[in-house]
Amino acid sequence: MEASAGSVGGLYAISDLHVGYEENRRLIERIHPRSRADWLIVAGDVADTVADVEWTLGLLRERFAKVIWCPGNHELWTPARDPVRLRGVARYEHLVDTCRKLGVLTPEDSYPVWRAGSTALRIAPLLLLYDYTFRVAGTDDKEESLALAYEAGVVCTDERLLHPDPYPSREAWCRARVALTERRLAACGSDVPLVLVNHWPLVREPTEVLYHPEFAQWCGTVLTADWHRRFNVAVAVYGHLHIRRSTVYDGVPFEEVSLGYPREWQPAGPPTPLLRRIG
Numbered sequence: 001m002e003a004s005a006g007s008v009g010g011l012y013a014i015s016d017l018h019v020g021y022e023e024n025r026r027l028i029e030r031i032h033p034r035s036r037a038d039w040l041i042v043a044g045d046v047a048d049t050v051a052d053v054e055w056t057l058g059l060l061r062e063r064f065a066k067v068i069w070c071p072g073n074h075e076l077w078t079p080a081r082d083p084v085r086l087r088g089v090a091r092y093e094h095l096v097d098t099c100r101k102l103g104v105l106t107p108e109d110s111y112p113v114w115r116a117g118s119t120a121l122r123i124a125p126l127l128l129l130y131d132y133t134f135r136v137a138g139t140d141d142k143e144e145s146l147a148l149a150y151e152a153g154v155v156c157t158d159e160r161l162l163h164p165d166p167y168p169s170r171e172a173w174c175r176a177r178v179a180l181t182e183r184r185l186a187a188c189g190s191d192v193p194l195v196l197v198n199h200w201p202l203v204r205e206p207t208e209v210l211y212h213p214e215f216a217q218w219c220g221t222v223l224t225a226d227w228h229r230r231f232n233v234a235v236a237v238y239g240h241l242h243i244r245r246s247t248v249y250d251g252v253p254f255e256e257v258s259l260g261y262p263r264e265w266q267p268a269g270p271p272t273p274l275l276r277r278i279g
Helices: 022-029 050-063 088-102 142-152 170-188 205-209 213-218
Strands: 011-014 039-042 066-069 113-116 119-125 194-197 233-238 245-249 252-256
Touching (some): 022 050, 039 119, 050 088, 205 245
Parallel strands (some): 039 066, 194 233
C-alpha cells in the first residue's frame, strides 16, 4: 500500500552519520525537524554495529513523521566488536526487521510518496552495492585494478568486513540487487517523479574528485549509469564519498548529503544546515 504525507512538511536527507564517534552522536542528538510533518531520508552508514543503528534510527523516528533508510557499507560490515555475528544478506535482513519494528522504511518496503501541495515525489531507497567496475583508469579487469589499490595502500575495509554470503562475491550480490531494483523501478511507472536514494553514487562522475582515485572501485557500478535518464528521476541522493556537494548530470540533480568523520568536518565545523532539503 502506498504511503503518503497527510500534511505539508519538508523532505530532508543526510548520510554517513557514523555515530560510533561521540562527536557525531552529539550532533545527531541535536537533530530536530522544523515541522512535525517533516520526512527524513537516511542514506546509509549510520553506524558499524546493529545496536548503534537501532538507537539512531529509533531516535530520528521519534522526531520525524517518516524516516526512510537504505544501508551503506558500514551497516553491512560484521565487525568483531558487534555481538550480532550475522553476515551478508542475513545481516541486511536483520537490519530490515529492526527498522520495521521502529517504523522506519527500507529498500524492502513499498516506495512512499511525499506530497506538498501539488508536488509529489516517490522516494525509492535502494541497496545496490558495487561490482568493481569503477576501475582504475587503464586497467582491464578487477584483479588488475585491485592490485593497484593494494600497491597504493588504498583498500576499503569492506575487503575484510563486508561479506556477501550466500553470494559468492560482492559483485554477484550487487548484480542481483541491480536486477531486482531495476524491475521494481520499471513497475513504478512515470506518473510520479522519483527520488533515488542509494548509499553509493549511481554514476561514476562524482568519484572523479576523490583524492585517492583507486578508491572508486568500491563506490558503485556502471550498471546504473543511465538510470537517472531511463527513469523519471527528480533527484538522486547518495553519500559514501564524504564530499558533500550538489551536482547535475544530464539535467538531473545529484545530492551528496554525508556528514562524515569528525576529522573531516571539525576543521570548518559541521555542515550548515546539517540536513539537506530535497523537497
